Amino acid sequence: MLNSLLKKLIKTASGRTRFVMAIIGMSVALLLILSAVQIQIDYDDLLYSKTNQDSIANFLVVNKILNNKTYGTATFKEEDLNKLKQQNFIEDVGILTPSRFKASIQSYSDRFPFYTDISFESVPAAFIDVNSKDWKWKEGDSFIPMIAPNMFLDIYNFQFSLSQNLPQLTQDIVKMIVFKVNINTDKGPVSFNGKIVGFSDRISSLLVPQEFNDWANQHFSNTQNAKPSRVVIRTKDPGNPALVKYLKNNGLTTDADKTRFSKYRQIVNAIVNVSWITGAVMLLFALLVFTLFIQLTIASCKEEIQLLITLGASPKQLQKFLMKQFFPSNIIIIIISLIAITALQFEAHQVLQEQNIFVNTFTSYYTFATAFFILLVLWFVNYRSIRKYIAVQDK
Amino acid sequence: MQIELKQIVPIPLKDKFSQRNSDVWNQTVLFQHGEWIKIKAPSGTGKTTFIHTLYKLRHDYSGQVFYDDQEIKNISGDALAQIRQQKISIVFQDLRLFPNLTARENIELKRVLQSPFYDAAIIDEMAAKLGVASILNQRAGLCSYGEQQRIAIIRALIQPFEWLFLDEPFSHLDHENISKASALIAEECSKRKAGFILTDLDEDAHFNYSKYLQL
Incomplete structure (x- = not known):
């Protein structure tokens, strides 16, 4: 009222x-x-x-820019790695270990003749985006699981197979193929069976379990303890401008596409x-x-x-x-x-x-x-x- | 509530009043709870100034006014409103109705400003007693001065109070209406055991006053 x-x-x-x-x-x-x-x-x-969460986006493979100035020194020293680890936008750093022995793989099948020299890389399991129960190796195993980059299969399917008049292969078919893996040693070749257990977008090289790579490097390599030339970093936000800036300032490079979010x-x-x-x-x-x-x-x-x-x-x-x-x-x-x-x-x-x-x-x-x-x-x-x-x- | 005046003199009228003998100006005066007080004064001796000072509408005076123990200069805002809603009601000489509200709305506003003392039906009863029932729904601005005066009286009586200030409340009423209005005022004051302070030009016998003062 x-x-x-x-x-x-x-x-x-x-x-x-x-x-x-x-x-x-x-x-x-x-x-x-x-x-x-x-x-x-x-x-x-x-x-x-x-x-x-984009599996590509959160993991970046980083290497030093290779040019005339850095030729021969494009490897990561201990202090480089520590500095990387200290950046707050980098959550984890994994070292990509290259194989330091000569190896080749070939197919057993005559219907699908195949031979190539090859090198491997390995990385701690936490940095791998393939879940496979076969992804393990211990001394004495004759079977080596491998992870191939998706890109390899794409190159094969959409370029190589067409030019060579070979059949196209799906991921599942490739996973069924057993390869022969030869490692050249001073005492002659040592053979293993190998199989692709998964495909990755993350790292563009043929991966083997860290255990195998370490063992093989120790036994078959002539050079010891080479410095790593590539690392994989895990980051929350590859688009973080601070990360992009850091890489640039330190003469490091990565797949530019992955930092596109920046x-x-x-x-x-x-x-x-x-x-x-x-x-x-x-x-x-x-x-x-x-x-x-x-x-x-x-x-x-x-x-x-x-x-x-x-x-x-x-x-x-x-x-x-x-x-x-x-x-x-x-x-x-x-x-x-x-x-x-x-x-x-x-x-x-x-x-x-x-x-x-x-x-x-x-x-x-x-x-x-x-x-x-x-x-x-x-x-x-x-x-x-x-x-x-x-x-x-x-x- | 008692009201006490201590040596109040309106500053603009200081020279004029210091010459005269007055029961109020520059005196200490105590108005006890429930007293019916008549203040008689010729024109121009400050009746309205006095009522306004008492009601805390003007501050241009020397001396002090107390409501109980509280000096009114220290009362303001919501506390002052509380006193005006519960303890002191007033009929202004210039009436001060809202011209755009109807007579009834003017009264009703004062009724509902606090939790109502009376039902709305009492408005009609009082209006009937004072002979203004027929103009209740008319805009106050259109009523005659005599009608407005009676509306203002009803408005003052519709709320709870301990003191009623009446500033020449019957100036525009004939004898018959004056006796009706004074009867209603006396009734309402008695009902509340309230006192009043009435100012007027002349002697009168409208009420059974307990105190006469000359301004």
Whole structure:
């Protein structure tokens, strides 16, 4: 009852256009700020979440740039490795150990004659993206499991087989073939059976278990303890510009494609920054207009407010009434912005899903938290300006 | 609640008042709870100034006014509103109704400003007693001054109070209406065991005053 009487006395209708403009400005500002938060979170999701974990992206094979200057010294010293391990964007460093003996593989089958000289590499098991129960070797085993790069098979299937008029091979067929692996030693060749147990995108060389490689190097090699020339690093974010910079500054190189996210990330960062700075500035102006609107309303009802106070209306009652007039529009703006963001997020989820990019279906709770925080700020600004201008009338 | 005045003199009227003998200005005066006080004063001797000072509408005076033990200069904002809602009610000389509200809305506003002392039906009862029932739904600005005066009286009586300040409350009423209004005021004050301070130009016998003062 009191409110309806106060509504008749304190007309909030004056300056309605200004009010509407402040509301629109505030809505746009909120949309910008909230989408900045949501985009940032979606992007972080893309980088770190399980569903998006790209096996290529998180492991980088790094070597020193080989050119005329570095010729013969493009190996990693102990201190180089330690320095790498100390970088906070590098989680783990694995050494790729090359085989230091002469080897060849050939097929047993006459129908599929095959012979080639070959070298192996090995890497600690933690860096391998193939799960196979056959991936093990101990001294005395005559069977050597191998992991081949996908690229080898692609080259064979789409180039070599066509030029040589050979049949194309699927991964499963290749896995069934047993090869003969020969190692040349001083005392003559030693033979093993070998089989491809998996294909990897991660490391572009023929991998054998570390145990086998170490054993064979020890027994069949003439050179001892050669320094590693390639390492594999594990990183949370190969798109981290700091990583890219570090590699460049230290004369290191990796597959450039794997650090492609670095550029995307800078673009996303720029978008997010522009979006939220614009949003923040707009919010500031919208708040200013809103405050002015409150001041105008109170000033235009100055006499009524003064008489109300004279008659015994408490400043608190009037503040409460005015808050009820002004604040709900803020809540509505926030709710509408959140609905819009949720709709956009759902749409983004649908569209990106078709491209095998998985972002959340729903708005992140960080976005909701931000919205809530902004609501608190709005409440505070409303409350303060109403209090201030009522107090002016109370004098 | 008792009201105490200590040597109050309105600053703009200081020179004028220091010449005159007054029961109020520059005196220590105590108004006990429940006293019915008549303050008589000719025009221009500061009746309205006095009522406004007492009601804390003006601050341009020397001396002190106390509500119980509290100096009113130290009461403000919500605490002052609390007193105006519960302890002190007032009929202004210039009435101060909201012209754009109806007579009933003017009264109702004062009724619901605090938790209501009376039901809304009492408005009609009081209006009937004072002969303004027919204009209750008319905009206050359109009512005659005499009607507005009675509306202002009802508005003052609809709330709880311990003190009622009446600043020439019958200036625009005829004898018959004055006796109706004073009867209602006396009834309401007795019901609340409340006191009042009434200012007027002349002697009168409208109430059974417990104290007469000359301004």
